[in-house]
Amino acid sequence: MPDANVLPDATTTDGALLVLAIVLPAAGVLLSFVLGGRYAERIASVLLPSGVFLATIIFADVWQSDHQLIYIIGDWKPPLGIALRADGLSAAMMVTMAIVICAVAVFAHADFGTRAGSVEARAPFAFWILLMAIWGAMNLIFLGGDLFTLYVAIELLTFAAVPLVCLDGRAETLQAALRYLLFALLGSILYLVGTALLYGSYATLDIALLSRRVHMEPATLAAATLMTIGLFAKTALFPLHLWLPPAHAGAPAAASAVLSAVVVKGSFFIVVRLWFDAMPGMLGPAGAQLFGALGTAAIVVGSVVALRQQRLKLLIAYSTVAQIGYLFLMFPLALGTVSAELQSSGALAGGMLQAISHATAKAAMFMAAGLIYAVLGHDRIAELGGIARAIPMTIFAFALGGVSLIGLPPSGGFLAKWLLLEAAVATGQWWWAIVMLTGGLFTSAYMFIVLSRAVAPPNAPLEPRIAVPRYQEAAALALALTSLLLGLVALGPADIFGVGRPDSMMGGPR
Amino acid sequence: MNAANLFGLCGAALVGFGLYGLVTNPEPLRKILAFNLLGSGVFLVFGVVSRRAAASGLGGDPVPQAMVITAIVVAFAATAMAIALVLRLLQETGRSTLNADNPGGTNTDRGNS
Secondary structure, three states: OOOOOOOOOOOOOOOHHHHHHHHHHHHHHHHHHHHOHHHHHHHHHHHHHHHHHHHHHHHHHHHHHOOOEEEEHHHOOOOOOOEEEEOHHHHHHHHHHHHHHHHHHHHHHHHHOOOOOOOOOHHHHHHHHHHHHHHHHHHHHHHEOEHHHHHHHHHHHHHHHHHHHOOOOOHHHHHHHHHHHHHHHHHHHHHHHHHHHHHHHHOOOEHHHHHHHOOOOHHHHHHHHHHHHHHHHHHOOOOOOOOHHHHHHHOOHHHHHHHHHHHHHHHHHHHHHHHHHHOOOOOHHHHHHHHHHHHHHHHHHHHHHHHOOOEHHHHHHHHHHHHHHHHHHHHHHHHOOOOOOOOOHHHHHHHHHHHHHHHHHHHHHHHHHHHHHHHHOOOEHHHOOOHHHHOHHHHHHHHHHHHHHHOOOOOHHHHHHHHHHHHHHHOOOHHHHHHHHHHHHHHHHHHHHHHHHHHOOOOOOOOOOOOOOHHHHHHHHHHHHHHHHHHHHHHOHHHHHHOOOOHHHHOOOO | OOHHHHHHHHHHHHHHHHHHHHHHOOOHHHHHHHHHHHHHHHHHHHHHHHHHHHHHOOOOOHHHHHHHHHHHHHHHHHHHHHHHHHHHHHHHHOOOOOOOOOOOOHHHHHOOO
16 A cells, blocks of 8 residues: 555645644743743643643544644755654554643642742752653654654653652662662663664665665664663563662652653653554564563562552652563463464553553552652551551542452453453464463552551541542543443444554565 | 764663663762763764755755754653752752662661652
């Protein structure tokens, strides 16, 4: 099908929307700097909802036209110029991330709100600017059409994410941020070596052009390996996950939600771009099985360590390590065992849905944990008794998030795991089905531990330290409900993930 | 051995030294220096890529040069941020080390908002 999907050299109608999706957050950040700290929240509260609106328009556009949206910057065509492209994957991820970031902004109003007339404080100023920067960097990752733009985007994302870890400036969080930064820097430099090697071999980094020129040779293999290791370090895939739990657990609740739900998905998305779009068919059965094995190790190690945690936020952070593992089961299941070609687009949709439902569920759970901490003054799991009576709505949101992580119907996690299981059966890889089911058991176990403590009667009468604002609970519950109802997309736009997948994936020149 | 190969090997050596330093040194400041060494090696590789594409009569391919400038800016910003974190850590705790015996985050158990 030699159409716009394959020949990436013309701006489509509405392509300018893609530029807007990147310019808006950048303008918000710059404007906040110019106007000063007290305006940052107001600017964010205008821009973030319009971001959801914009992402929805792009999503509807891609879905209805059944084609990519393309914008060629300055009309300089690749390989010299830079293309922005929105296919089904990017449109779906953009909408999800915009919604999650918006909900986090509502939640964060309590902690980082700046009232009119209050003195300018550093932490709120930094938080709102970093939130908008993360939103912009994620949009650039989803839309960037060449590997070097993706490098710049992932660096922007890292620079926005690291300060979020240490917003409160305590020594532990500073250490966690520094460790995170060092892992991320190693990851980005490995990715950069890969882009140099690829450019040296094929004289382009444009993903669509590269997919037609690339062929298996030592330089390509070395480049792809280095880039993948670098991205694994940034995604915190086992065994490069050591930085994640202290960083995500130590950050303020709103920041944890963004880091766990949004930021790790950025580098994961680039892994998907790399292996499904830039180098289709190059991963090979052995490589795909290795990805799956690392994912399995992440699920097992993350879950077992999560079970042994005594602090709620650390438990949720280790649960993120485990859930990241699920994302990488997508690779062996989508690619099959015999040939290197895409065998199951269901597995691809399942993997992306897993990313989306984890984003919504995990953000809700971190928000709930933040509220629990605010009420109790601690988050020791053993002493959670009575909390379900004090803030029932929050515990309900936490439980719904857990339902999605475990994969009970009708949650998004259920649909994702269903699609992955179906692919496991269709491609005859029963071992991944066992991994998924075992992982579900582990998840149920640690969710049960937390919830059974939460509904237990308190040892001493519980005195809430603060009254939790209702809108904070509502933000967590809204995200948890989104995650729960995501399973219903099976009735509608689940096929969005296929839009913009070139047919050449099945047999392009290589 | 022509100049491109020589520079390529130098780049590879720098990458090797930097990677070794980044992985083995426990001190954050040394890790940051090692990262910069590693980065310089990668930038040199970009230069080689640019020069090798010059066979078509140009003095050098400008695209890798543009990329390497961006990468240098990024590495500079990253270094500045890492140094700022180390400095702040020094002000808070009086030392600038990462506890190497703390992979699972046990001492961040206290950490919360």
